Amino acid sequence: MTTIYDFSLTDTQGNEVSLAKYKGKVLLVVNTATRCGFTPQYEALEEMYRNMRAEGFEIIDIPCNQFGNQAPGSDEEIATFCRITFGTEFPQFKKSDVNGESELPLYTWLKSKKGFEGFDKENSLSPRLESMFDKADPDWRSKSDIKWNFTKFLIDRNGNVIARIEPTKDMGKVAELVKRTLEAK
Numbered sequence: 355m356t357t358i359y360d361f362s363l364t365d366t367q368g369n370e371v372s373l374a375k376y377k378g379k380v381l382l383v384v385n386t387a388t389r390c391g392f393t394p395q396y397e398a399l400e401e402m403y404r405n406m407r408a409e410g411f412e413i414i415d416i417p418c419n420q421f422g423n424q425a426p427g428s429d430e431e432i433a434t435f436c437r438i439t440f441g442t443e444f445p446q447f448k449k450s451d452v453n454g455e456s457e458l459p460l461y462t463w464l465k466s467k468k469g470f471e472g473f474d475k476e477n478s479l480s481p482r483l484e485s486m487f488d489k490a491d492p493d494w495r496s497k498s499d500i501k502w503n504f505t506k507f508l509i510d511r512n513g514n515v516i517a518r519i520e521p522t523k524d525m526g527k528v529a530e531l532v533k534r535t536l537e538a539k
Contacts (some may be wrong), residue, residue, distance in 0.1 A: 357513030361460040364448040366429040376412055380535045381509035383414040385452045387424035388435050392504040396440040398525035403444045409536045413444035418452050421503050452500045464507045468518035469498035477522035510535055
């Protein structure tokens with residue numbers, strides 16, 4: 355049975371990193387962007403990382419430029435922006451595709467484990483996103499593709515995908531879910 359530990363990613367220095375190095379950790383895999391309405395989530399992500407890292411929490415940050423060209427720049431420019439603007443310390447990997455022919459194999463696997471279940475109805479941006487997608491593809495709700503930047507996958511300590519979290523989810527609720535996952539040991 356495949357787990358997240360069977361995949362590797364390329365870091366911002368061009369080194370291949372086996373995700374097996376994260377065995378026993380709770381992981382949050384996030385496709386990010388530096389010029390997105392959700393970019394301020396970096397602040398909440400970094401706070402979660404600092405508060406829960408000692409308990410075995412790691413964030414896998416994968417910048418992606420597939421949604422509105424909102425992650426322009428080189429890997430180095432993106433990493434510098436995140437460090438300077440949000441003080442990020444969690445691992446960031448090479449900018450990559452999360453949908454389509456060039457998508458990372460990791461994302462093919464993640465999407466096969468947890469498909470799209472809808473945007474958070476409490477977020478005021480959800481109707482705008484839904485309207486935009488309705489115009490582009492009437493069947494978008496039934497597809498497992500990543501819909502936008504800052505989609506998150508929560509992985510338990512055994513390498514299993516336990517949740518797909520859309521970018522419209524309140525970050526306080528995301529932190530609560532991560533905390534419960536850490537406590538489940």
